[in-house]
Amino acid sequence: xxxxxxxxxxxxxxxxxxxxxxxxxxxxxxxxxxxxxxxxxxxxxxxxxxxxxxxxxxxxxxxxxxxxxxxxxxxxxxxxxxxxxxxxxxxxxxxxxxxxxxxxxxxxxxxxxxxxxxxxxxxxxxxxxxxxxxxxxxxxxxxxxxxxxxxxxxxxxxxxxxxxxxxxxxxxxxxxxxxxxxxxxxxxxxxxxxxxxxxxxxxxxxxxxxxxxxxxxxxxxxxxxxxxxxxxxxxxxxxxxxxxxxxxxxxxxxxxxxxxxxxxxxxxxxxxxxxxxxxxxxxxxxxxxxxxxxxxxxxxxxxxxxxxxxxxxxxxxxxxxxxxxxxxxxxxxxxxxxxxxxxxxxxxxxxxxxxxxxxxxxxxxxxxxxxxxxxxxxxxxxxxxxxxxxxxxxxxxxxxxxxxxxxxxxxxxxxxxxxxxxxxxxxxxxxxxxxxxxxxxxxxxxxxxxxxxxxxxxxxxxxxxxxxxxxxxxxxxxxxxxxxxxxxxxxxxxxxxxxxxxxxxxxxxxxxxxxxxxxxxxxxxxxxxxxxxxxxxxxxxxxxxxxxxxxxxxxxxxxxxxxxxxxxxxxxxxxxxxxxxxxxxxxxxxxxxxxxxxxxxxxxxxxxxxxxxxxxxxxxxxxxxxxxxxxxxxxxxxxxxxxxxxxxxxxxxxxxxxxxxxxxxxxxxxxxxxxxxxxxxxxxxxxxxxxxxxxxxxxxxxxxxxxxxxxxxxxxxxxxxxxxxxxxxxxxxxxxxxxxxxxxxxxxxxxxxxxxxxxxxxxxxxxxxxxxxxxxxxxxxxxxxxxxxxxxxxxxxxxxxxxxxxxxxxxxxxxxxxxxxxxxxxxxxxx
Amino acid sequence: xxxxxxxxxxxxxxxxxxxxxxxxxxxxxxxxxxxxxxxxxxxxxxxxxxxxxxxxxxxxxxxxxxxxxxxxxxxxxxxxxxxxxxxxxxxxxxxxxxxxxxxxxxxxxxxxxxxxxxxxxxxxxxxxxxxxxxxxxxxxxxxxxxxxxxxxxxxxxxxxxxxxxxx
Numbered sequence: 002x003x004x005x006x007x008x009x010x011x012x013x014x015x016x017x018x019x020x021x022x023x024x025x026x027x028x029x030x031x032x033x034x035x036x037x038x039x040x041x042x043x044x045x046x047x048x049x050x051x052x053x054x055x056x057x058x059x060x061x062x063x064x065x066x067x068x069x070x071x072x073x074x075x076x077x078x079x080x081x082x083x084x085x086x087x088x089x090x091x092x093x094x095x096x097x098x099x100x101x102x103x104x105x106x107x108x109x110x111x112x113x114x115x116x117x118x119x120x121x122x123x124x125x126x127x128x129x130x131x132x133x134x135x136x137x138x139x140x141x142x143x144x145x146x147x148x149x150x151x152x153x154x155x156x157x158x159x160x161x162x163x164x165x166x167x168x169x170x171x172x173x174x175x176x177x178x179x180x181x182x183x184x185x186x187x188x189x190x191x192x193x194x195x196x197x198x199x200x201x202x203x204x205x206x207x208x209x210x211x212x213x214x215x216x217x218x219x220x221x222x223x224x225x226x227x228x229x230x231x232x233x234x235x236x237x238x239x240x241x242x243x244x245x246x247x248x249x250x251x252x253x254x255x256x257x258x259x260x261x262x263x264x265x266x267x268x269x270x271x272x273x274x275x276x277x278x279x280x281x282x283x284x285x286x287x288x289x290x291x292x293x294x295x296x297x298x299x300x301x302x303x304x305x306x307x308x309x310x311x312x313x314x315x316x317x318x319x320x321x322x323x324x325x326x327x328x329x330x331x332x333x334x335x336x337x338x339x340x341x342x343x344x345x346x347x348x349x350x351x352x353x354x355x356x357x358x359x360x361x362x363x364x365x366x367x368x369x370x371x372x373x374x375x376x377x378x379x380x381x382x383x384x385x386x387x388x389x390x391x392x393x394x395x396x397x398x399x400x401x402x403x404x405x406x407x408x409x410x411x412x413x414x415x416x417x418x419x420x421x422x423x424x425x426x427x428x429x430x431x432x433x434x435x436x437x438x439x440x441x442x443x444x445x446x447x448x449x450x451x452x453x454x455x456x457x458x459x460x461x462x463x464x465x466x467x468x469x470x471x472x473x474x475x476x477x478x479x480x481x482x483x484x485x486x487x488x489x490x491x492x493x494x495x496x497x498x499x500x501x502x503x504x505x506x507x508x509x510x511x512x513x514x515x516x517x518x519x520x521x522x523x524x525x526x527x528x529x530x531x532x533x534x535x536x537x538x539x540x541x542x543x544x545x546x547x548x549x550x551x552x553x554x555x556x557x558x559x560x561x562x563x564x565x566x567x568x569x570x571x572x573x574x575x576x577x578x579x580x581x582x583x584x585x586x587x588x589x590x591x592x593x594x595x596x597x598x599x600x601x602x603x604x605x606x607x608x609x610x611x612x613x614x615x616x617x618x619x620x621x622x623x624x625x626x627x628x629x630x631x632x633x634x635x636x637x638x639x640x641x642x643x644x645x646x647x648x649x650x651x652x653x654x655x656x657x658x659x660x661x662x663x664x665x666x667x668x669x670x671x672x673x674x675x676x677x678x679x680x681x682x683x684x685x686x687x688x689x690x691x692x693x694x695x696x697x698x699x700x701x702x703x704x705x706x707x708x709x710x711x712x713x714x715x716x717x718x719x720x721x722x723x724x725x726x727x728x729x730x731x732x733x734x735x736x737x738x739x740x741x742x743x744x745x746x747x748x749x750x751x752x753x754x755x756x757x758x759x760x761x762x763x764x765x766x767x768x769x770x771x772x773x774x775x776x777x778x779x780x781x782x783x784x785x786x787x788x789x790x791x792x793x794x795x796x797x798x799x800x801x802x803x804x805x806x807x808x809x810x811x812x813x814x815x816x817x818x819x820x821x822x823x824x825x826x827x828x829x830x831x832x
Numbered sequence: 833x834x835x836x837x838x839x840x841x842x843x844x845x846x847x848x849x850x851x852x853x854x855x856x857x858x859x860x861x862x863x864x865x866x867x868x869x870x871x872x873x874x875x876x877x878x879x880x881x882x883x884x885x886x887x888x889x890x891x892x893x894x895x896x897x898x899x900x901x902x903x904x905x906x907x908x909x910x911x912x913x914x915x916x917x918x919x920x921x922x923x924x925x926x927x928x929x930x931x932x933x934x935x936x937x938x939x940x941x942x943x944x945x946x947x948x949x950x951x952x953x954x955x956x957x958x959x960x961x962x963x964x965x966x967x968x969x970x971x972x973x974x975x976x977x978x979x980x981x982x983x984x985x986x987x988x989x990x991x992x993x994x995x996x997x998x999x
Contacts, residue, residue, distance in 0.1 A: 593884030
């Protein structure tokens with residue numbers, strides 16, 4: 002049997018079983034809330050498949066463990082056994098054992114020596130209806146892991162699979178309907194039932210062992226669909242199904258048409274929808290992650306080679322070579338985007354472990370917790386997803402263990418007994434934001450002060466004078482834990498610092514906000530992807546450095562007289578007055594001890610944001626923006642702070658990528674009080690939205706209104722539609738002796754445009770000179786002077802939030818999503 | 833923490849006559865040898881990108897067919913007089929568990945089969961290169977060949993990284 006074919010079967014089995022197990026956990030927790038025969042059937046199928054295959058592969062322990070679990074499940078399915086907490090715990094234990102065995106098989110090729118007698122004993126007791134002594138479990142009420150939507154209308158939850166995709170709240174009761182209405186609807190069998198549960202991850206070759214199980218009868222959902230569309234009533238469908246069960250060989254659709262309930266066209270329509278849903282099964286294949294990683298590396302190399310060719314092209318006047326290299330440029334960009342996409346996975350892939358964690362934890366802590374998830378479809382690069390898994394798990398554990406109070410305490414303070422832990426994820430400004438919020442007790446800054454002094458992390462004076470916001474961040478320091486009692490979950494003084502380190506290691510940040518008595522929110526920001534990032538190239542001391550675009554705020558150039566007057570000093574620390582605020586300056590040459598070599602008299606300031614500090618980095622020269630491939634520095638340079646890695650430039654030379662956090666620490670910016678004050682001022686929103694009134698432009702796109710700060714727009718133009726040309730893959734227009742690239746906001750925002758004027762385009766020109774972009778809108782409504790305040794929780798691309806201006810709901814446009822940072826900076830400089 | 837997978841430390845007591853395969857190069861006035869199986873390739877002079885705040889021992893970063901490789905200035909590392917701009921310079925790329933590392937040397941020599949019977953531990957009076965890096969000497973006919981300990985040469989904990997801004 003030791004052939005590679007056998008290995009392939011084994012690998013396939015392990016991968017598939019793991020996926021099934023993940024679903025199993027979620028399904029079991031769901032089951033506890035809503036005993037639903039459909040969910041039991043699903044669990045049964047998963048366990049049965051594992052059992053069947055393990056017997057075939059000769060995995061005896063696995064077979065015996067799953068066999069006894071399957072027995073219990075079949076009793077539960079047939080209604081001979083109730084769904085109890087003890088049963089669920091037993092089955093979850095079984096899932097864990099299966100996982101452990103699979104891990105062993107993968108690592109060593111054998112099942113290992115553990116035979117799980119205790120678990121088998123426990124499951125057999127459950128099988129015979131005895132309650133096993135489960136000492137570890139506190140008699141707390143089961144946690145509520147059910148989304149708000151399902152709460153409101155639990156009966157509906159099971160039939161709204163397609164709706165669930167757009168529902169922001171996670172849909173855990175996302176199972177096929179239990180009623181197998183219309184089992185013989187006029188359609189061939191749909192793909193393996195497992196695939197229905199997870200339309201995103203579809204299997205190319207469904208497990209073989211499906212058809213012999215009665216439960217596998219596929220709910221073809223003809224009846225459901227008809228009811229959902231309001232074409233037939235439930236009674237009518239049930240009657241037809243009854244006829245079928247009495248031996249009528251006709252399909253459900255046929256029956257209903259004959260009875261005159263529905264029109265033949267409607268049935269055809271439903272069949273069409275079903276057919277559309279189906280082919281997905283054959284259009285996805287499993288790909289080894291290693292292969293994707295290799296591809297990504299190759300694309301990285303290709304991007305570098307492309308950059309080199311483009312640079313070469315600039316000094317080489319050959320039209321055909323130029324055309325070819327432009328084509329190469331385009332293809333590379335598209336390939337890069339495509340490969341990037343293959344690595345993107347919905348964050349749900351790690352979130353789906355959390356319902357189980359929340360359940361187990363709240364049971365063992367004696368808390369009553371409910372998990373809400375929002376934005377589970379937010380996509381993140383796979384590598385990053387792996388990297389944030391542990392930190393997120395830790396934050397969730399903390400939220401339940403430290404954050405939420407016990408039900409008694411909650412009742413006493415007038416809260417509902419049930420605490421909520423809310424996970425949300427969304428994209429914002431090229432980053433992914435993940436929030437973990439609990440409505441627990443909050444963090445008391447004074448307790449932190451006391452502990453920090455006790456543990457010698459700061460002096461008493463220091464503790465007394467620093468603001469609460471600062472103090473709360475002390476929880477991220479190594480060796481700090483406030484847990485009164487060390488539990489086996491958290492409170493050992495490692496953890497929060499590891500969370501912070503791990504998140505920073507992938508270029509992310511973590512921030513905490515807390516209100517005593519109201520709860521704590523951790524905000525984790527991570528980049529969309531690690532491998533290839535846009536960056537600004539600067540020169541200092543004769544070397545080139547790359548600054549990641551995400552940290553850039555703006556560029557300031559001080560010429561001639563303003564160069565001399567532009568730099569002042571506060572107690573020896575250089576600062577620049579930027580629009581009335583003091584911006585601490587860091588001279589990169591001073592930090593690195595390199596000789597300055599400015600190309601002219603001007604002073605170039607790169608305003609950057611690092612952590613919660615904004616500062617100006619003074620460099621010799623600002624050269625260009627480029628897509629760079631991040632490569633790690635070797636082990637020899639591990640301790641070098643100030644650098645996030647290196648990259649290879651178009652000319653083949655190596656350039657270092659600046660780690661702004663490291664640079665600010667080296668320069669001592671992050672701890673100066675001036676910077677702190679600045680950071681406080683910017684804490685709420687770093688980007689251009691101040692608390693003062695400002696001019697806001699209101700435009701119409703489709704039937705929606707959008708607002709954006711007028712400061713970003715250089716001119717409002719009405720340009721003839723006939724003058725628009727296509728260059729490369731862009732639309733451009735000849736404007737003031739320049740080629741102005743155009744961006745159709747409606748397309749980018751996914752809105753159906755309704756052009757009021759067929760002859761002319763309404764264009765917002767952003768930036769200045771060569772660095773300009775024209776944004777096409779449908780209408781320009783108004784310019785108002787107002788304070789731009791908005792709720793900033795949104796997942797929509799290009800929208801920062803929603804506000805009300807002039808009595809109308811208006812979305813705030815995230816201009817950074819459409820216009821590169823340097824264009825905006827160019828506008829600033831020009832203004 | 834072993835960087836280099838194998839390091840030839842032939843024993844003098846060995847009864848059998850065996851040889852070690854060494855890649856040799858010249859550094860200042862010394863002939864130095866390293867296990868040839870550790871050498872990935874040899875490059876001509878490369879313009880390295882300097883890394884601020886890192887010890888001078890690190891000459892910089894070079895681009896080796898898309899891979900970023902740290903170059904160690906072996907003269908500085910071994911405490912020898914510095915190379916002038918006119919002196920020849922080549923890079924010997926060494927395979928390590930953490931990817932390739934380049935050693936800047938003067939000129940590359942032959943690959944030789946050195947008889948283990950010619951090996952001797954460094955004499956206590958050894959001067960020249962830092963003693964800590966030298967594992968022994970091969971007494972070749974024409975000259976003495978110093979065997980260096982690459983694990984030590986490439987030990988990151990002994991390469992100082994500045995964490996303070998220079999005053």
